[in-house]
Amino acid sequence: MSKRYRYRAYPTPDQEQRLTRLFGCVRVVFNDAIAARRTAREQGEGLPSAAELSRELTAAKQTPARAWLAEVSAIPLQQALADADRAHRNHFNSVTGRRKRHRVGAPRFRSRRDATQTARFTRNARFRVNGGWANTSPGGGRLVLPKIGALRVAWSRPLPSEPSSVTLIREADGRYYASFVVGVSSVHRPLPKHEVAGIDLGLEHLATIAYVDGTSEKVENPRLLKKKLAKLAKAQKELARRQKGSANRRKSRRRVAILHREVRETRADHHHKLARRIVDENQVIGAETLGITGLARTRLAKSVHDAGWGMLLRLIGEKAAESDAPSSKRNGHSHPLDSARRADSSAKPNH
Secondary structure, three states: OEEEEEEEOOOHEEEEEEEHHHHHHHHHHHHHHHHHHHHHOOOOOOOOOOOOHHHHHHHHHOHHHHHHHHOOOHHHHHHHHHHHHHHHHHHHHHHHHHOOOOOOOOOOOOOOOOOOEEEEEOOOHEEEOOOOHHOOOOOOOEEEOOOOOOEEEEEOOOOOOOOOEEEEEEOOOOOEEEEEEEEEOEOOOOOOOEEEHHHHHOOEEEEEEEEEEOOOOEEEEEOOHHHHHHHHHHHHHHHHHHOOHHHHHHHHHHHHHHHHHHHHHHHHHHHHHHHHHHHHHEEEEEEOOOHHHHHOOOOOOOHHHHHHHHHHHHHHHHHHHHEEOOOOEOEEEOHHHHOOOOOOOOHHHOO
């Protein structure tokens, strides 16, 4: 199965300029692909295929108006075309009923003011780490990317295998990250102490876990966003008073983004640890099916988002899928709960 490993990156000032140029080129290529299909639809013509858009991109690099596209690696630009094509197909499949999950809207144009800017390199780009992929433990080599250079990365843990792609990310607070997609195998863990557990989600208590032996456990809701609301209100008022386009407004916008990042990362850390404990302690996990999207449109929307039910359920499912409990025998027969653990929920994360 595939898994993402994300690390903090520290580009030099020159590399920051190159990354800004790369993010801009990726954004322009994505928007050109969306605009080409919108124009064809409005004029009643056939929608251009991904191959046609790729040929148009190659031709655009030879024109004065788009010659600067040749200054960056071609792989992220091709990935931007693939993203635009995937967004269009998801929307089309959603409208025609082929996609059974929540409704997907039409692709929207990307903006340089978007909170997150990304660019993806695949193996075709021949990115590498100095010293090889085994040199990704703390203090390891630098990530070498075409037309970007050797990027310093804080390797918090080694990569388990050679990655298939790496995505460079710049978030609203100005931090840079390198996100790798790698293949991992299931992890063998000791047999859990509980056979079956049912999870009931709520706002007063984040989760009430009931076990098959009749015992139960209540997990308090940390209400992380609520604890930051006073600081967020002060920072957002300061941002509203700043003159648009000024340096002070950029600083205020960054302060707001940092507060939101602190809430997001603290919530993710809490949910990761809780999901890990639930999966490690139980053989079969059942969770109620919630219409989180609908609840997020009610007067409880802020509390629902703050609780992060969808994130918790998703993490339980992911950690259960990658865990492989050892088999055991009872009276010469395999125990029925020795099958792969599963989280029974159709709820999806909201953010």
